Amino acid sequence: MFPIVDRAVLSPTVARLTIQAPRIAQIRQPGQFVIVRRGPGAERIPLTIADGDAAAGTITLVIQAVGKSTSDLVEMQTGEALTDVAGPLGRATELIESGHAVCVGGGVGTAVVHPIAEGLHARGVRVTSVIGGRSREWVIFEDELRRHGEVIACTDDGSYGRPGFVTEALKDLLDAGDVDCVYAVGPVPMMRAVERLTRERDVPTVVSLNPVMVDGTGMCGGCRVTVGGETRYACVDGPEFDAHEVDFAELADRLGTYRDFEQAAMTRRGPCQLAPQLAEAGSSR
Amino acid sequence: MTERPILNPRERMALPRTEMPARGAGVRARDFQEVNLGFSQVLAAAEAERCLQCRNPKCIDGCPVRVNIPRFIELVAEGDLRGAATSLLDDNALPCVTGRVCPQETQCEGVCLRGKKGDPVAIGALERYVADWAAAHADELPHATPAPSGRRVAIVGSGPAGLTAAGELVKTGHDVTIYEAFHAAGGVLLYGIPEFRLPKDIVQQEVDRLRSDGVHLEVDAIIGRTWTLPELRAQYDAIFLAVGAGLPVFMNVPGENLKGVYSANEYLTRVNLMGAFREDAETPVLKGRRVAVVGGGNVAMDAVRTARRFGADEAMIVYRRGHDELPARREEVHHAEEEGIRFELLTAPLEVLGDEHGWVRGLRCQRMSLGEPDASGRRSPQPIPGSEFVLDCEEVVVAIGTRANPLLTHSMPGLTLNQWGYIVVDDEGMTSIPGIFAGGDIVRGSATVILAMGDGKRAAHAIERYFERVEALAATA
Numbered sequence: 001m002f003p004i005v006d007r008a009v010l011s012p013t014v015a016r017l018t019i020q021a022p023r024i025a026q027i028r029q030p031g032q033f034v035i036v037r038r039g040p041g042a043e044r045i046p047l048t049i050a051d052g053d054a055a056a057g058t059i060t061l062v063i064q065a066v067g068k069s070t071s072d073l074v075e076m077q078t079g080e081a082l083t084d085v086a087g088p089l090g091r092a093t094e095l096i097e098s099g100h101a102v103c104v105g106g107g108v109g110t111a112v113v114h115p116i117a118e119g120l121h122a123r124g125v126r127v128t129s130v131i132g133g134r135s136r137e138w139v140i141f142e143d144e145l146r147r148h149g150e151v152i153a154c155t156d157d158g159s160y161g162r163p164g165f166v167t168e169a170l171k172d173l174l175d176a177g178d179v180d181c182v183y184a185v186g187p188v189p190m191m192r193a194v195e196r197l198t199r200e201r202d203v204p205t206v207v208s209l210n211p212v213m214v215d216g217t218g219m220c221g222g223c224r225v226t227v228g229g230e231t232r233y234a235c236v237d238g239p240e241f242d243a244h245e246v247d248f249a250e251l252a253d254r255l256g257t258y259r260d261f262e263q264a265a266m267t268r269r270g271p272c273q274l275a276p277q278l279a280e281a282g283s284s285r
Numbered sequence: 286m287t288e289r290p291i292l293n294p295r296e297r298m299a300l301p302r303t304e305m306p307a308r309g310a311g312v313r314a315r316d317f318q319e320v321n322l323g324f325s326q327v328l329a330a331a332e333a334e335r336c337l338q339c340r341n342p343k344c345i346d347g348c349p350v351r352v353n354i355p356r357f358i359e360l361v362a363e364g365d366l367r368g369a370a371t372s373l374l375d376d377n378a379l380p381c382v383t384g385r386v387c388p389q390e391t392q393c394e395g396v397c398l399r400g401k402k403g404d405p406v407a408i409g410a411l412e413r414y415v416a417d418w419a420a421a422h423a424d425e426l427p428h429a430t431p432a433p434s435g436r437r438v439a440i441v442g443s444g445p446a447g448l449t450a451a452g453e454l455v456k457t458g459h460d461v462t463i464y465e466a467f468h469a470a471g472g473v474l475l476y477g478i479p480e481f482r483l484p485k486d487i488v489q490q491e492v493d494r495l496r497s498d499g500v501h502l503e504v505d506a507i508i509g510r511t512w513t514l515p516e517l518r519a520q521y522d523a524i525f526l527a528v529g530a531g532l533p534v535f536m537n538v539p540g541e542n543l544k545g546v547y548s549a550n551e552y553l554t555r556v557n558l559m560g561a562f563r564e565d566a567e568t569p570v571l572k573g574r575r576v577a578v579v580g581g582g583n584v585a586m587d588a589v590r591t592a593r594r595f596g597a598d599e600a601m602i603v604y605r606r607g608h609d610e611l612p613a614r615r616e617e618v619h620h621a622e623e624e625g626i627r628f629e630l631l632t633a634p635l636e637v638l639g640d641e642h643g644w645v646r647g648l649r650c651q652r653m654s655l656g657e658p659d660a661s662g663r664r665s666p667q668p669i670p671g672s673e674f675v676l677d678c679e680e681v682v683v684a685i686g687t688r689a690n691p692l693l694t695h696s697m698p699g700l701t702l703n704q705w706g707y708i709v710v711d712d713e714g715m716t717s718i719p720g721i722f723a724g725g726d727i728v729r730g731s732a733t734v735i736l737a738m739g740d741g742k743r744a745a746h747a748i749e750r751y752f753e754r755v756e757a758l759a760a761t762a
Binding site: 023024027037041042043044068069083084085086087088089214215216217218219220221222224226231236250253254256257258261262265 | 466467468504505506507510511512531532533535541542544545547548550551554555559560565566567568569571643690692
């Protein structure tokens with residue numbers, strides 16, 4: 001069992017769980033993920049590790065409720081335990097050695113980009129993080145990222161930070177001309193927009209993909225993505241790939257395979273109860 | 286105990302083979318309950334009488350784990366089920382499993398002397414009967430607690446090879462730990478073989494029995510990620526690698542990434558391990574009305590019969606060779622035919638066709654004819670020009686085999702692999718690294734449960750001899 005030792009509600013559908021998983025905490029690297037199961041009968045959910053503390057033996061997962069299984073996960077409380085946390089899985093991020101990197105995080109992807117920013121900062125790379133959300137309450141991990149460099153927070157509705165999409169802030173940075181690499185994690189449309197911007201300017205770009213997955217070890221092939229015209233498995237060949245080679249249209253399409261099932265399961269379950277908890281936590285954030 | 290009739294050889298030879306009762310095809314094709322019903326005590330005793338108790342029993346040689354078949358059958362005939370169970374379990378760590386999934390027709394029953402003139406003894410059905418009796422009467426069976434040997438053995442993978450090796454190694458007092466990547470033990474027995482052929486409770490029983498014998502189990506442990514092989518090697522006196530083949534093979538035709546195309550691994554894992562066959566399951570699986578399963582082996586039969594049970598009106602096998610070449614166990618083909626599975630034989634897929642929303646709408650195929658036997662001895666299929674046609678379907682399951690998963694093997698420098706990435710072993714099952722053994726599909730490629738179990742048993746004995754050599758060496762040093 002993997003006990004939850006700390007929990008916070010970050011956004012109306014996003015929670016942060018800190019989980020006791022000493023072995024994974026000890027060896028995890030930026031970009032790697034785990035597969036978790038809440039309990040008997042539950043789905044296996046792949047989640048990229050957002051943070052960790054080797055000394056305390058904990059890892060941090062930031063989870064967005066999108067279907068039944070993730071809603072069940074974000075509602076778990078400190079003191080409860082997950083039956084399974086398997087990993088660390090996937091390849092570690094290929095971090096650049098020096099220069100200036102821009103880490104782009106959209107929504108819950110902001111948490112996923114955090115270990116990359118941390119890893120880059122640790123080796124002396126200058127990091128600028130461009131993070132965003134629909135509105136103020138969807139901007140997460142700003143303080144964590146600020147430890148590793150400058151942060152430009154953006155909101156679509158202008159309720160916080162720079163008004164507009166992360167891509168607009170990224171465009172300004174790219175136009176300034178000293179960006180050596182971009183790491184982008186977020187919804188597929190965001191990663192796609194980032195990829196278009198950097199392709200025009202020939203800036204290397206890495207994206208972290210989160211396709212449908214069962215085992216996480218290469219056995220099922222469900223996570224296959226087309227990269228550079230070839231089928232690759234996100235679980236063992238990724239989850240990070242060269243953004244300029246990824247077939248995003250296929251990825252977005254395959255992510256919709258179980259949409260009907262997810263909607264039916266959510267109808268049976270009822271909505272995620274995080275938003276009231278966030279309101280309760282109020283301005284303490 | 287019933288009075289046993291005394292039969293002369295002629296009377297014995299005259300006894301007809303007792304067939305195991307099965308549920309009717311019409312009923313069973315709509316649910317996931319077990320197809321075969323097993324022998325009753327009366328049927329088992331009657332069938333046991335048919336065994337001739339050959340002086341040189343060929344059936345033992347025909348069995349990859351060398352079960353002393355005549356002996357346990359003799360004990361069944363005598364009504365001594367406790368004795369029969371003890372004898373069987375001594376030879377075979379997973380008899381509930383093998384009694385259900387072994388291809389007996391090519392093994393023990395294939396060489397049974399009675400088969401030369403008529404039907405062989407129903408060894409598989411008898412094994413299943415005795416094994417199920419043993420599971421139901423576990424408390425009545427002798428339970429040895431061997432003295433600890435002081436040696437630690439790690440087993441990587443909890444499929445049939447790993448479980449068998451564990452069962453053998455605890456018998457001699459070794460401290461055995463099995464590492465499993467999934468959240469539950471059983472490997473292909475759990476994720477691959479469906480409930481209707483091998484109920485998961487039975488796999489759990491076998492795993493529980495090994496654990497009560499002292500085998501440790503570490504789930505969620507991916508060797509090659511959570512721990513590397515060199516790290517395990519530093520902690521254990523010997524290691525047995527039984528990770529299976531792992532990676533699915535796709536057809537490499539256009540359209541394979543459309544929604545509705547599954548590898549058999551993914552399809553069966555969702556259904557079996559993740560329980561998608563249950564109404565209240567959290568893990569989803571697509572349930573097409575028309576499902577094409579590509580391949581002709583046991584995995585293909587499992588997938589197509591699963592699709593049928595999910596309500597597919599047309600559950601189809603698409604196989605490029607003919608009926609006689611189907612590699613599946615005979616009983617599976619027979620059961621599939623009874624359940625209304627359509628066989629599109631001598632047919633090869635060329636392309637998966639999709640609709641405007643990215644969902645599968647059909648499989649473009651061509652008809653084949655069989656040419657001369659190829660290097661493997663099988664007649665190779667040749668395309669018939671102008672024979673292209675479209676098979677309408679909403680779902681395609683690709684069951685054409687697996688290949689080696691490099692996740693574990695690449696974590697161990699110095700481990701010799703062949704050109705396909707499978708682990709190379711010597712006659713004893715030892716790899717290029719002393720003390721590290723391997724068996725099952727990661728050595729053989731895609732094989733069967735019982736061959737993997739044979740490897741597990743052989744490796745366990747080889748590990749025993751390896752320890753003796755190490756001890757002898759230490760004594761002379």
